[in-house]
Amino acid sequence: MLPEKEVKQTVPLESSQSKDKGKKPVRMFQPQKKKPKVKSDNQNFTGYMFISPFLIGLFALTLFPILYSLYLSFTDYDLMGTPNWIGMDNYVRMFTNDPTFWTSMKVTFFYAGVAVPFRLVFALLVALALNKIVEMAGLYRTLLYLPSVVGGSIAIAIMWRQLFGNEGAINSILAGLGLPTHPWLGDPDTAIWTLIILYGWQFGSSMLIFLAGLRNIPKTYYEASSVDGASPLRQFFIITLPLLTPVILFNTIMQVIQGFMAFTPSFVVTNGGPVNSTLLYVLYMYERAFEYFDMGYASAMAWVMLIIIAIFTALIFKSSEHWVHYEGDSK
Structure with a gap:
């Protein structure tokens, strides 16, 4: 039981509550809902100012030139006068009345079809070798990546022209060994191969991407296969190659694009010769323009x-459904 004093104190409380019946209870310290802040015009303007360099570059330096070149492709334009609309005449002339166009197309397809697989295979082999190196791996990666940094420059193309010239280093070495020399850049059968070797020599970027993919393959897979008696060659085909297919897909697409857009080697080393044997498509397009x-x-x-x-x-993306394997793939 409650003490008498506490019972007496409860009476006025009950009576006071009964008197206040019908009145709305007053809530003390009622929390107020915060209204969502609306960005002011100044804040929006500041945001647009920050992204304005990108927007200017996108519209003025990318979209507008692309659309304008599409318009020019239906005109006769000599860079001096006003474009004259001629419809599909340029395309008809290209496919029916320009044998040099087909020559450049043939050279470009051969160049890309040989140079791209050559660079990818060579880059993969170097990446496999670097993946085994533990000491001074960073130094080796840097040294092997340097050709890709400077390989696309005019200076390297000039150096390549000097190497394979009639009195260049390659012929000097052959002469010193008592072997017959050869006009590498003057022979239509060998000139294109000098450009293919130059393209394959610039393997650094593909090599680094392959190496990153190899580092992401768990070592436990190799340990388990070794317990089962798998040889290193079998490990490459059943573990390394399937798990590396997403990286191979990316490298293949990037190198195919670069192969079709090659320009500097043909322009500087051979200038499309001899007899158009190294006339790549982009070089011929440059000459026409x-x-x-x-x-x-x-x-x-x-x-x-x-x-x-x-x-x-x-086509490469479509074919990837049959040979590219992703992590967690249920196939």
């Missing part, structure tokens, strides 16, 4: 190459 001032025709050539690259990229 800036030597013959046939910008409308060159724009049409650019769009044909864009369509070709898009088709090859789509």
Whole structure:
């Protein structure tokens, strides 16, 4: 039982509550809902100012030139006067009345078809070797990546021209060994191969991507297969190659695009010769635009190459459903 004093104290409380019946209870310290802050015009303007360099570059330096080149591909334009609309004449002329176009197409397909697999295979082999190296691995990666940093420059192309010239280092070495020399850049059968070797020599970026993919393969897979008696060659085909297929897909697409867009080696080393045996597509497009001032025709050539690259990229992506294996794939 409660003490008498506490019972007496409860009576006035009950009576006071009964008197206040019908009145709305007053809530003390009622929390107020915060209204969502609306960004002011100044804040929006500041945001647009920060992204304005990207927007200017996107519209002024990317979208507008692309759309304008599409318009020029249907015109006769010599960079001096006003574009003259001629419809599909550039495309008809390209496919029916320009044998040099087909020569450049043939050279480019051969160049990309040989140089791209050569670079990918060589880069993968170097990545496999680097993956086994523990000491000074960073130094080796840097040294092997250097050709890709400087390989696309004019200076390297000039050096390559000197190496394979008639009196260059390659022929000097052959002569010193008592072997017959050869005009590597003057022979139509060997000139294109000098450019292919130069393309394969710039394997650094592909090598680093392959190496990153190899480092992500768990070592437990190799340990388990070794217990089962798998040889290193079998491990490569049943573990390394399947798990590396996403990286192979990425490298293949990037190298195919670069192979079709190659320009500097053909322009500097051989200038398309001899007898157009190294006349790559982009070099011929450059000649039509800036030597013959046939910008409308060159724009049409650019769009044909864009369509070709898009088709090859789509085919590679489509075929990847059958040979690319992703982690967690249920197939």
